[in-house]
Amino acid sequence: MIWSEKETLSRKEMEAIQLERLKETVYRVYDKVAPYRKKMDEAGVKPEDIKSLSDLSKLPFVTKQDLRDNYPFGLFAVPKDELLRIHASSGTTGKPTVVGYTKGDMDVWTECVSRIACAGGAKSTDVAQICFGYGMFTGALGLHYGLENIGTTIVPSSTGNSEKQLMYMKDFGTTLLVATPSYALRLAEVAREIGIDPKTDLNVKIGLVGSELLTDAMRDEMHKYWGEDMLITSNYGMSELMGPGVSGECEYLNGMHINEDFFIPEIIDPETEEVLPAGEWGELVITCIKKEALPLIRYRTRDITRLMYEPCECGRTTCRMANLSGRSDDMLKIRGVNVFPGQIEEVVLSVEGLGPHYEIVVERDGYTDKLTVRVELAKATDSFKELEKIEATVRNKLRVVLGLDAKIKLESPNTLARFEGKAKRIRDLRKGN
Secondary structure, eight states: OOOOGGGGOOHHHHHHHHHHHHHHHHHHHHHHOHHHHHHHHHHTOOGGGOOSGGGGGGSOOBOHHHHHHTTTTTTOSSOGGGOSEEEEOOOTTSSOOEEEEOHHHHHHHHHHHHHHHHHTTOOTTOEEEEOSOOSSSHHHHHHHHHHHHTTOEEEOOOSSOHHHHHHHHHHHTOOEEEEOHHHHHHHHHHHHHTTOOHHHHOOOOEEEEOSSOOOHHHHHHHHHHHOTTOEEEEEEEETTTTEEEEEEEOTTOSSEEEOTTTEEEEEEOTTTOOBOOTTOOEEEEEEESSOSSOOOSSEEEEEEEOEEOSOOTTSOOSOEEOOOOEETTTOEEETTEEEOHHHHHHHHTTSTTEEEEEEEEEEEETTEEEEEEEEEESSOOOOHHHHHHHHHHHHHHHHHHHSSOOEEEEEOTTOSOOOSSSOOOEEEOSTTO
């Protein structure tokens, strides 16, 4: 189902909306947000210089550091008494990034999530269990409001207590699961441990997963546990931009449709900051053109993807972004080679005999970087020959994909950490990291 006619506009109609909203946004932030005005003045650009969408490249970038430097409300374009909601990041690596919403922002957020939920197969007849943590994190409440808006029954179970989550799924007849890919796998793992087969004993047919990279291999792994007929779609967003609802996959799984009447996407080279043509891989930059409280312009997301404008079979005409290949700030530089965690995940999940849980450890021995990949076995075995074969297979495949050698440590089942929220896969133990 297509939720809004705005998702089927012609390119000319969409660009007309984008340009009108972009001009209004630029004038407003220049007038009301001192740090933006300073940035634009330093870049030598005024609001009246923005006459076409191509002029967007004249505007300076905004980064997460700008939000931290202006903590908590320095980038807001409205007074605090106009805010209806405040969210914030965890702040584990510095000052938290604070985001706010007016009544108008809340309405836009709900609309955007309703669109991506419908694209992902959600219907008013579904029972949706939200296994994101409720609180300052935007994921749970964002999906909650959007799904509720289309008439879906909500089970706001949050994270944790996996056995109780499964009890709710079975007793309430949950048909739609909202979770990270890693927690969806964890739930299936616990289900099997307590004698529940997710494929036959539960009725979950739709997975709206987000907050983590979803590789094709991870999606295949989820199908093994939850059933081949489960529609698993990835959706994208981040607190700074709005929360979930920036984009989401439809049933054709051909990239995530961007709500372009609210967000203008660009792809840049993360090193040169040059804008790249459609179809090329690079860093995603997003401009919010309908936000009232925190209208970010040219926000550097650090996520690596590409843009696609070809028609989609679903009937939507909006631009699509490919599922993320990683983050520019998650990229590991090991012995001169750029390594993305997603590359390692694809290999791990392709090897028979391994489970979906892994950890990447990088250390420095003298002047040499060393990469170790810890991987859980799918089931315990005492066969040295079998273990040797699995280890050699993973090592050889990683050598082909990465172009460097890695040490493989095979761990017993249920050894590595499990995550209810976003999985933490990397331990970089090098000095200065």
